[in-house]
Amino acid sequence: MKNSRQQKRRLMTGNEAMAEAAVKAGCDFYAGYPITPQNEIIAYMAKAMKQCGRAFIQAESELAAINMVFGASSTGRRSMTSSSSPGISLKQEGISYLAGAELPAVIINVMRGGPGLGNIAPSQADYFQTTRGGGHGDYFTPALSPWSVEEAGELTVLAFDLADYYRNPVLVLADAVIGQMMEPVSLKFKKVFKKNLPKKDWALGCLKKKSPKVVKSFFLKEGLLELHNLKLEKKWEQIKKSEQRFSTYKVKDAEILIVAYGSQARMAKEAVDILRKQNINSGLFRPISLWPYPEKGLRKTAEKLKRLVVVEQSLGQMVDDVRLALPEKEVYFLGKTGGGVPSTLDIVKFVKKQI
Amino acid sequence: MKKKFSRPQSLKDVSTHYCSGCGHGILHRLVAEVVDELGLRDKIIGVAPVGCAVVAYDYWDFDVSEAAHGRALAVATGIKRCLPKNVVFTYQGDGDLASIGLAETVHAANRGENLTCIFVNNACYGMTGGQMAPTTVVGQRTATTPWGRDPGSGEGWPLHLSEMLKDLNGVTYIVRSSVSSPKQVVKTRQYIKKAFMNQISRKGFSLVEVLSSCPTIWQKSALESVKWIEEEMVKEFPLGVIKE
Numbered sequence: 001m002k003n004s005r006q007q008k009r010r011l012m013t014g015n016e017a018m019a020e021a022a023v024k025a026g027c028d029f030y031a032g033y034p035i036t037p038q039n040e041i042i043a044y045m046a047k048a049m050k051q052c053g054r055a056f057i058q059a060e061s062e063l064a065a066i067n068m069v070f071g072a073s074s075t076g077r078r079s080m081t082s083s084s085s086p087g088i089s090l091k092q093e094g095i096s097y098l099a100g101a102e103l104p105a106v107i108i109n110v111m112r113g114g115p116g117l118g119n120i121a122p123s124q125a126d127y128f129q130t131t132r133g134g135g136h137g138d139y140f141t142p143a144l145s146p147w148s149v150e151e152a153g154e155l156t157v158l159a160f161d162l163a164d165y166y167r168n169p170v171l172v173l174a175d176a177v178i179g180q181m182m183e184p185v186s187l188k189f190k191k192v193f194k195k196n197l198p199k200k201d202w203a204l205g206c207l208k209k210k211s212p213k214v215v216k217s218f219f220l221k222e223g224l225l226e227l228h229n230l231k232l233e234k235k236w237e238q239i240k241k242s243e244q245r246f247s248t249y250k251v252k253d254a255e256i257l258i259v260a261y262g263s264q265a266r267m268a269k270e271a272v273d274i275l276r277k278q279n280i281n282s283g284l285f286r287p288i289s290l291w292p293y294p295e296k297g298l299r300k301t302a303e304k305l306k307r308l309v310v311v312e313q314s315l316g317q318m319v320d321d322v323r324l325a326l327p328e329k330e331v332y333f334l335g336k337t338g339g340g341v342p343s344t345l346d347i348v349k350f351v352k353k354q355i
Numbered sequence: 356m357k358k359k360f361s362r363p364q365s366l367k368d369v370s371t372h373y374c375s376g377c378g379h380g381i382l383h384r385l386v387a388e389v390v391d392e393l394g395l396r397d398k399i400i401g402v403a404p405v406g407c408a409v410v411a412y413d414y415w416d417f418d419v420s421e422a423a424h425g426r427a428l429a430v431a432t433g434i435k436r437c438l439p440k441n442v443v444f445t446y447q448g449d450g451d452l453a454s455i456g457l458a459e460t461v462h463a464a465n466r467g468e469n470l471t472c473i474f475v476n477n478a479c480y481g482m483t484g485g486q487m488a489p490t491t492v493v494g495q496r497t498a499t500t501p502w503g504r505d506p507g508s509g510e511g512w513p514l515h516l517s518e519m520l521k522d523l524n525g526v527t528y529i530v531r532s533s534v535s536s537p538k539q540v541v542k543t544r545q546y547i548k549k550a551f552m553n554q555i556s557r558k559g560f561s562l563v564e565v566l567s568s569c570p571t572i573w574q575k576s577a578l579e580s581v582k583w584i585e586e587e588m589v590k591e592f593p594l595g596v597i598k599e
Contacts, residue, residue, distance in 0.1 A: 029433060059462075064459050067422065068433035075433075204434065204438075214418070214419050215419075
């Protein structure tokens with residue numbers, strides 16, 4: 001017989017957990033287009049959304065999917081799409097439009113190897129694209145990166161709240177390891193961001209006794225776009241101030257800090273334990289929000305340290321943000337590209353070399 | 356005396372930015388008249404295109420969303436799936452609907468989205484300075500077909516979007532008219548009304564193609580433009596009901 005604890009937990013992939021979390025977060029509309037390694041999301045949504053009487057569309061392309069989300073979002077409904085790296089590139093135009101029109105939406109990217117068609121192996125090489133905007137124009141999108149299946153669900157729920165609170169698209173940036181691996185999850189996905197989300201009085205579809213609503217990102221008259229973009233900038237500043245998220249592991253007495261996110265942080269955590277057994281006091285700093293980058297937390301954690309090691313499944317992208325946050329520190333980089341993953345032992349070896 | 360004619364409630368009391376002789380002014384008004392007549396002002400949602408009609412929301416007095424170039428029917432699909440009781444339409448030009456957004460057009464039609472699409476065909480890209488559109492007729496000079504569109508030199512033939520869509524099961528109603536004469540304007544109004552009524556009675560995808568003039572890009576007077584529609588354009592794009 002199962003005990004109550006077991007009954008509440010289920011074995012799920014990260015992809016399924018993000019899909020289930022979206023349903024739990026009240027996602028009313030999902031549109032997507034198949035691409036590996038996130039196909040479990042679209043399949044899960046096809047079933048779950050229809051069972052809940054909510055809208056699901058398998059779109060004809062990534063372009064159509066993100067623009068369907070634009071339409072759904074403009075009605076004030078919670079909307080989501082998901083894809084993987086090459087598909088996210090296609091969605092970038094739509095993400096820029098969403099940001100320009102201040103529409104909330106959740107976009108999940110389960111990263112794979114690139115550039116181009118690349119491969120379907122794990123990668124973290126969309127960091128620049130994600131944290132620097134990705135589409136055209138002056139805009140930023142908050143980006144959250146989970147390191148476990150449970151957290152993949154939690155951050156998806158948080159992403160919906162952040163999107164609604166700031167009226168901005170929010171990205172959940174998972175890598176293929178997180179998307180594909182299975183872990184027991186609680187299905188609670190409890191972390192609620194803010195209880196009082198603003199009323200969506202800008203949404204289309206109810207003109208009764210009100211003036212017409214327009215959803216747009218187009219400001220042709222001289223000076224108007226500048227004003228609009230400055231308004232967006234104020235919002236970014238607010239997000240930068242309030243939404244920096246990170247976690248740490250054994251940093252109090254650490255002499256060397258490893259910085260990693262997503263599945264790579266799992267390996268870095270294990271490396272910390274191995275290093276400590278060899279009397280090397282290391283610690284882990286894990287950014288959860290990649291934009292805004294948790295620079296305040298990083299500076300505080302690394303205050304007394306001289307050296308840092310950044311590990312990524314790329315040729316070095318987040319390492320730039322670490323160097324920007326800590327210009328006076330020695331920052332070493334270990335990375336693999338093209339679907340390669342620096343292993344725990346790779347990290348141990350690399351850290352030892354820097355000491 | 357009873358008032359017989361006035362500005363529709365759904366049309367704002369402002370001047371438009373359109374060139375003289377352009378068909379958008381007439382079409383905006385026709386849409387607004389039909390919205391008023393059917394009492395839809397509080398439940399209609401328009402999707403404006405990229406192109407000359409990009410600021411249609413400055414003229415219509417009801418809810419409107421913008422859409423990226425070509426994606427109006429995807430945006431409309433998202434809106435309609437969330438608000439099935441509202442009446443949703445797109446207003447798109449030939450470049451938008453038949454070129455960059457062809458995939459969205461075909462698939463929204465094929466899914467039988469319960470939407471209304473108003474397709475303004477002026478055989479060129481107006482806003483960007485008059486380049487060749489999929490609907491540019493053979494021999495027509497544009498900025499990118501300076502010697503006239505020549506199918507033999509790789510420029511292709513005019514695309515008959517309405518005829519292309521008619522065999523799709525999801526499509527309920529396709530009709531082609533023009534704004535080149537009072538008679539055609541009246542017909543166009545009836546077609547638009549029918550297309551909206553189809554949506555209200557959940558019949559699926561309706562498209563009204565309207566041949567419209569672009570005197571500035573065609574480098575013709577308003578009157579010459581009207582004549583060009585009636586003498587040249589209709590040869591390539593015959594008017595009438597294509598599917599019902």
